[in-house]
Amino acid sequence: MTVELWSEEDRNAFLTFSDQLYTPQFRTEDQVELEQILMEQHPLSHYFQVVPLVVKEGEVILSRAVVTLYPDDPVAYVGYFESKPNQAAAADLFAQAEAVAREAGKTSVEGPLNASFWLGYRLKVDHFDKQPYFTELYQQPYYSAFWEQNGYRNQATYYSNHYVPVDQTMKKEKYSHRYQQFLAKGYQIKSPTKQTIDEDFLAVAELIQERFRTFPVFKGIKREEFIALFGKLKQILQLRYVKLAYDQAGTLVGFLISVPDYGTLLNKKKLGMRTILRFLWKKYTTRNYVILYMGVKEGHEGLGSALVYALMDEYQEHNIRAISSYIQAGKVSGSYAFPSVKQQSQYRYFRKEL
Secondary structure, eight states: OEEEEOOGGGHHHHHHGGGGTSOGGGOOOOHHHHHHHHTTOSTTGGGOEEEEEEEEETTEEEEEEEEEEOTTOSEEEEEEEEEOSOHHHHHHHHHHHHHHHHHTTOSEEEESBOSSGGGOBOEEOSOTTSOOOTTOOOOOTTHHHHHHHTTOEEEEEEEEEEEOOOOTTSOOHHHHHHHHHHHHTTOEEEOOOTTTHHHHHHHHHHHHHHHHTTSTTOOOOOHHHHHHHHTTHHHHOOGGGEEEEEOTTSOEEEEEEEEEOOTTGGGSSSOOHHHHHHHHHHHHHOOEEEEEEEEEOTTOTTHHHHHHHHHHHHHHHTTOEEEEEEEETTOGGGGGOOSOEEEEEEEEEEEEEO
């Protein structure tokens, strides 16, 4: 086996390596994004340097990853990690990633993180029999052992809650109380409209930056970069299942964004007519939703429960079942969960001191 830097000749094999490991319904890697990262053409590329690595046996790739280096950050990040079930190959890859980190003067290595907080991080560690929900990153069951066997320790735990459909039997009293409490104070909780969505999107972008700054591995980005990354989100929303909260002055102070669960449908490089028709069918008929983002401005504590109630009301009307994605263990956002959790998926984020 040999460990080497990615070369232009490896591009296609590097990009499509994950296709060998997953059947189509379990493929969550964005190969367009990965190619932009490799070619330093991504909207965020100016923030970091990347060092792609491959482990080969002859010309066959066994493992690959991308090491990301930020100029003023003592941590090196390993992401886009994929490997065949070959422990020795994974060990060689991690060893080379750590050598790159040491040479760059870094004091630790973390991951998995795909170049940026905004592009995806964390490792799935259970429920591998379930097809991934929209935006969930799916990885092989043996990856967790690979990280741990090479000296990486769990730095943070996350979970996704899978809820039963919202119905009249669900206990909602505390949420209803908060909702009425904030309305009595003069707050407005409503959904965006086609006329307001562009303005609302920019307001949410600013509040997300403010509220997510305390998250591990968070790094701020410019407004235009946020729009480049997430602008298409507006096209896939069902606006009634997005809730925005405004204070008495009309300032956005909270948001709760849920989207139809498209699964891996939108992960294709090109969307043919059949895929577009399936997308439209899911957008307008599915009863499965993913709660992607939630945030409340400091000084408006309790507003999260009011937002949850407003969304639950909409969900109950249409018998919606939801997944609340990537909640960090110990964070207050976990307390805003719907009352009835059917299943919980877990994820980990690892760290190794050099």
